[in-house]
Amino acid sequence: GDEHGDEHGDEHGDEHGDEHGDEHGDEHGHGSEDPHFWFDMNRMATAAEIIGADLAEDNGDVFAECGSKIADEIRSAEQDVRALLESVPADERILITDHDALGYLAEVYGYEVAGTVIPSGSTLAEPSSADLVELVEVIEDEGVQVIFANTADPTTLAEAVAAEAGNDVQVVTLFVGSLGGPDSGAEDYVSMMLTNAELISGALNAN
Incomplete structure (x- = not known):
């Protein structure tokens, strides 16, 4: 009993843990799934409807109505976000970011994430000097003139890369x-997404 338990633990626990860590952890930082799903506004609208309907089952229809109202607001704002992001010419829709967080946005609006300062989804990882070179x-090859960073994190590394790129x-x-x-x-979700779209389109259209 004990022996098998230990074996099982070693076989699956440690090995799988390490494998999983190597495979997904290093590459993405957040595991194999990009957690920044809020950059897909239609997904967020659908989530609001599902949560509202779920809460309505126990708490009354007002929750379903609220979920629908929020979903409508998000979908309406998404049209404005789309117009802003699609105002950038297709060949200019290249993103360099501080970490890998804009995958959903890139997929929905036809952008390419060409590189990240921190080579994973985690803001805790440290890039090597080879990564930065x-x-x-x-940046030089693509002719990119903007690095997009995160208001919540220090921009020191991004600024160093920008200075190096000249x-x-x-x-x-x-x-x-x-x-x-x-x-x-960016006081609420909708205004945050609109502000981000304005910042991205404004910076890329200025090139």
Whole structure:
């Protein structure tokens, strides 16, 4: 009994744990799934409807109505976000970001994430000097003039990469993982997404 238990633990627990860590942890930081699903506004609208309907079962129809209302607001704002992001010419829709957080946005609106300062979804990982040299090359090759960072994280590394790349590369901070305070333009989800779309399209269209 004990022996088998230990064996089983070693075989599956440790090995699988390590394998999984190597396979997904290093690559993405958050596991194999990108957790930044809120950059897909239609997914968020559907979630609001599902949650509202779920709560309505025990608490009354007002929750379903509320979920539908929020979903409508999100879908309406998504049209504005789409118009802003699609105003960028297709060949300019190239994103360099501080970490891998804009995958959903890129997929929905036809952008390419060409490189990240931190080579994973985690903001805790440390890029090697070789990673940074490679990123500077990508920025130069693609003719990119903007690195998008996160208001919630230090921008020191992104600024160092921008300086190294030269050619007036700017660092623009987006609201990636949290809302902004009063008067930030990102006080709630819808305004956060609109502000991010304005910042992205404004920076890329200025090139």
